[in-house]
Amino acid sequence: AAGPVVTDVLVLSERSPQPPGYSRAPEFPESRSGAVSRRKRLWVRREAAAAAAVLELRLGPKGGRALPGLSRAGEIGGFAIWFRKGPVGPGPAPALSAGLERLSLRPPRDTWGYLWALFPFPKSLFFPLPAMDGIPFALHPKFEPRLSSPILAELTVKSLADIEREYSYGFLVERTAAARLPP
Template sequence: MAAAEGAPLTGVALAAAPEAAPAGWTAITVTVEGAAANLGKGFGHKGGGYLCVSTGGAQAAPGPVVTDVQVLSDRSPQPAGYTRAPEFPEPRTVVSRKKRVYVKLLPLDTAETAVFDIKLSSKSKALPHYMKIGEMGSFAIWCKKGPVLKSSPQPVPKPRTISAGLRQLSLQPSASDQKSPGARGSVKRASQHESLYDASNIYGLSAMDGVPFTLHPKFESKLSSGSNAILADLNVKSLADIEKEYNYAFVVERTAAARLPPSVC
């Protein structure tokens, strides 16, 4: 079944005249061929009668929608789950009609399909994509059904969980480690890295984490004698000393460039 455009109908009724339809209702005044859609004097009023439809308009909360329409004779029993279409103005009880219109209404949340449009035509006319529901007077009545589009609820993101492997790489102690006797030492070591690395994920770990720092033996004696002993071996050169030491005149390159190619006899 193809999806229907627009909003589903929220009501189907009968009106003695187009102006008798209350606010929110639209009278079907012409057929698909362009003829007047007056159902005739058999409706019970001198001026005839018209089918009316309602789409509900802008509603704060979605109400029931029309899921089916049936046109039956006055001798047929009322179908289960259907209500008789209202009439505007309210008819007298003495008025008899050969045909009656019954409407099935369901809440929008439970309706799978709904009626989106109703048209009238001559009895010999066929309307594509429409289903014939009956005849009244000299007209055939057609309805167009389609699936009800319902808004899906917004997905709720699931909370992220840290796997056991990533939890073992974290520098932060677990609840069980904090209760152990050596928890204080581990907490102290972990706090030393918090200012430099983010221990909440594996990308905050450094390649030097856990590697102890030791000084080379050749520098231990100088370090113990003071910082001046280390600076004594440093040879500070000025810019002139550096230029003199690394001065290169490019004599070989210039001589090679100045040679003339051998003449050809």
Template structure:
């Protein structure tokens, strides 16, 4: 057995694997594996009257999907969960052998850290590829894949809006300083006629008075005048001395003055009770 080192291959991840009849049916973003690593023609099912088909792979990241794993299964094996059979780009009369099939696991590019980086073919049991994983025998060939770390798409810087004042700033420029200008000034009020201004002031006053119901009382609009009796006392210079004759009563004085025994009510109740007993 011979040993080969393919460490200098492309480090981009494989994004799709498929079958193709030839270069004309192979999609433009795919690379067709036309020969094995030991120099043999990598045509599957080629024989008398048959043109065969080839394995191809793509590294186009426009679909944002990568191949995280590849398996070779027999026609009696249930396809693993999360895997799918690789597509076929065949001529109208071409077909792929179903005895053994290739299935791949497709995942978003940012959901995994490792994936398939290379796909290679060798003739059966003759070549060993360093750093490659043997996936199994496939119709007279051996399928290999190389896995490695992959990274998500490079983040793109979002454009930022720069104000006009910041654009004018420059560390290299030697332009004379610009005069200071006031900023964020309030907008000037619109010019209106005197008649319209008076109408607006009247409307505002009416709205303010009617907006508060607690500002309206029952005596609004009633003229107020002091009684003549009190006007005479107010005009009298000696009226201030009249307050000196006021006697301040204590609680006991008030109780003695306004003491009420409810004797009348008691007598009335007694009469009602006596008349009720007499009638019974």
């Protein structure tokens, strides 16, 4: 497979210890009740690569009959959790050009010098790009109904240039103090 896969699913009591190799599935409280079932937890086992993985999860009635082709993981909040395992197909073949990029007769270029040439930032900056660039952001579903509030309509988004213009500080005091210090 191309990435990590879920190889097993368990439902255990809240007081049961964490099974080795398993991690707890994230829980979100239901918006109407505001609570999560505190008695049972869903545990999943993820592996980097496996021949078989969990392909399907289904919720069924607690006292219902067995679903064909599915294994029962347990019960949570009045529902039975069923899953189906199956073989994992091979991952995509690596592109030939990806390996060829690393083969070069030239020495590797200095990445930082290259970045400084592309983006002429002041040398006082530690890193040329903000830390949160390119990181996706999403609100939890619990807070989505509040998006239409008039408070959010009043918020203005400022660019880095706007912030620097608004809070420009010349460091004049610091520079003059540093110039007076004996060597």
